[in-house]
Amino acid sequence: MRIRALQKKDINAASKVFGEHTYPWEEKSSKSYFRVSLDSKIRNPVYHCLKYWVAEEKGKVVGVVGIHSCKECVKDVYWLGYIAVKKEFQGDGLGTRLYEKAEGEARKRGGRLFCLFTSGEEEQGGSVKFYKKQGFKVAGRIPDVYEEGDDQIYMFKRLK
Numbered sequence: 001m002r003i004r005a006l007q008k009k010d011i012n013a014a015s016k017v018f019g020e021h022t023y024p025w026e027e028k029s030s031k032s033y034f035r036v037s038l039d040s041k042i043r044n045p046v047y048h049c050l051k052y053w054v055a056e057e058k059g060k061v062v063g064v065v066g067i068h069s070c071k072e073c074v075k076d077v078y079w080l081g082y083i084a085v086k087k088e089f090q091g092d093g094l095g096t097r098l099y100e101k102a103e104g105e106a107r108k109r110g111g112r113l114f115c116l117f118t119s120g121e122e123e124q125g126g127s128v129k130f131y132k133k134q135g136f137k138v139a140g141r142i143p144d145v146y147e148e149g150d151d152q153i154y155m156f157k158r159l160k
C-alpha cells in the first residue's frame, strides 16, 4: 500500500471512494474539487493550499485525503478535506496513515490550527470518534445544516 499525490487519472476512483459513503451530490462536488487540487495551471485564487493524496493498492485507489487553506481565511488555519477509505480496507490503520499525511503537510506549512466539519450523524459511532482519536475536539455545531435534525459539527486540533 502506498500513499501518493492525487493525479488526474485518479479523479473518478477517488470520488467513488468518497461517494461510496455519502450523498450523490458530494461525488459531483468532490470531482471538481479534486480537479482543482491537482491542476497547478488552474491556480484557484481562493486557496493558497489545496492538496490531495490517494492510497493505492495493486493499482487501485482505496483511500483519499486532502487539506486546504483559503486565502481569504486566516493563513495558518488548515482544513481537513475529504477523507475516506474503501470499506474492505477500513479498520486496519489506513485512515490514520492518510490523516497523518494531511496533518504532516499542514505542520510542514506552519499550520497552527487544523479544523474540520462533518455531519451530526457521524457522532453516533461514526467518524467523530475517529477524529477524536486523532486529537480533535468538538468546537460547536450549526443546527439543521444537512437536513432537519442533522447538524454540522465543527472540530479542531491545535498544531502549535
Ligand SMILES: CC(C)(COP(=O)(O)OP(=O)(O)OC[C@H]1O[C@@H](n2cnc3c(N)ncnc32)[C@H](O)[C@@H]1OP(=O)(O)O)[C@@H](O)C(=O)NCCC(=O)NCCS
Binding pocket: 021, 083, 084, 085, 086, 089, 090, 091, 092, 093, 094, 095, 096, 097, 117, 118, 119, 122, 125, 126, 127, 129, 130, 133
Ligand atoms: C473515517 C475513516 C476514514 C477511518 O478509516 P479507517 O482506515 O477505518 O481508520 P483506522 O483503521 O486508522 O482507525 C483508527 C481508529 O479510529 C476508529 N474508527 C475509525 N473509523 C471509525 C468509525 N467510522 N467509527 C468509529 N470508530 C472509527 C477505529 O476503530 C480505530 O480505533 P482503534 O485505534 O481503537 O482501533 C473510515 O471509517 C471511512 O472512510 N469512513 C467513511 C467516510 C467518512 O465518514 N469520512 C469522514 C467524513 S467527514
